[in-house]
Amino acid sequence: QKEVEQDPGPLSVPEGAIVSLNCTYSNSAFQYFMWYRQYSRKGPELLMYTYSSGNKEDGRFTAQVDKSSKYISLFIRDSQPSDSATYLCAMTPLLNSGGSNYKLTFGKGTLLTVNP
Amino acid sequence: DTGVSQNPRHKITKRGQNVTFRCDPISEHNRLYWYRQTLGQGPEFLTYFQNEAQLEKSRLLSDRFSAERPKGSFSTLEIQRTEQGDSAMYLCASTLGGNSYNSPLHFGNGTRLTVT
Numbered sequence: 001q002k003e004v005e006q007d008p009g010p011l012s013v014p015e016g017a018i019v020s021l022n023c024t025y026s027n028s029a030f031q032y033f034m035w036y037r038q039y040s041r042k043g044p045e046l047l048m049y050t051y052s053s054g055n056k057e058d059g060r061f062t063a064q065v066d067k068s069s070k071y072i073s074l075f076i077r078d079s080q081p082s083d084s085a086t087y088l089c090a091m092t093p094l095l096n097s098g099g100s101n102y103k104l105t106f107g108k109g110t111l112l113t114v115n116p
Numbered sequence: 117d118t119g120v121s122q123n124p125r126h127k128i129t130k131r132g133q134n135v136t137f138r139c140d141p142i143s144e145h146n147r148l149y150w151y152r153q154t155l156g157q158g159p160e161f162l163t164y165f166q167n168e169a170q171l172e173k174s175r176l177l178s179d180r181f182s183a184e185r186p187k188g189s190f191s192t193l194e195i196q197r198t199e200q201g202d203s204a205m206y207l208c209a210s211t212l213g214g215n216s217y218n219s220p221l222h223f224g225n226g227t228r229l230t231v232t
């Protein structure tokens with residue numbers, strides 16, 4: 001079993017839909033969670049990061065973390081064709097001193113297409 | 117553009133040849149990372165530097181791979197005697213580092229290596 005599981009999709013939705021993307025993880029040491037968006041032939045672009053359970057909102061994006069279930073989600077409201085990309089979850093432990101060494105463990109990524 | 121810069125964008129080489137990639141991180145970032153991403157997978161950690169010191173190397177980094185960051189600014193990743201299994205996207209990322217977990221990892225657009 002991989003440390004981070006992410007359904008690769010593909011996921012196809014109509015413009016304006018609410019999109020839900022999810023990852024599960026097995027390593028309880030993971031405390032710092034990130035979502036990246038990756039367009040074809042480009043590097044991952046950071047969307048959101050969080051290190052606490054609960055919700056964090058930024059514009060049309062909401063990141064949700066449930067540490068008790070080892071489950072994280074990214075919600076995209078009012079999805080746009082420009083949101084079409086691969087979405088990668090990533091996570092890593094926090095150090096005792098605080099902060100992170102950023103040795104990230106990624107999911108495989110979910111390919112999202114938003115149709116106009 | 118003040119993001120992470122990688123060159124070349126694409127490299128095609130024959131099996132057995134040596135290749136070298138360059139990464140210029142965001143200027144004030146003292147931590148620099150190399151990741152590798154194969155098709156349909158998330159990026160995997162290879163190695164990272166704090167200033168000019170290489171702090172950790174993944175088991176994925178065979179002895180054919182060497183990375184340097186001689187003056188704590190740009191970094192190079194060299195692969196000797198390339199094999200077809202080395203074909204991948206090589207991603208560089210940087211962060212401020214230290215104990216701040218409010219400075220997540222920012223990636224470049226990668227160097228795509230094709231070994232024929």
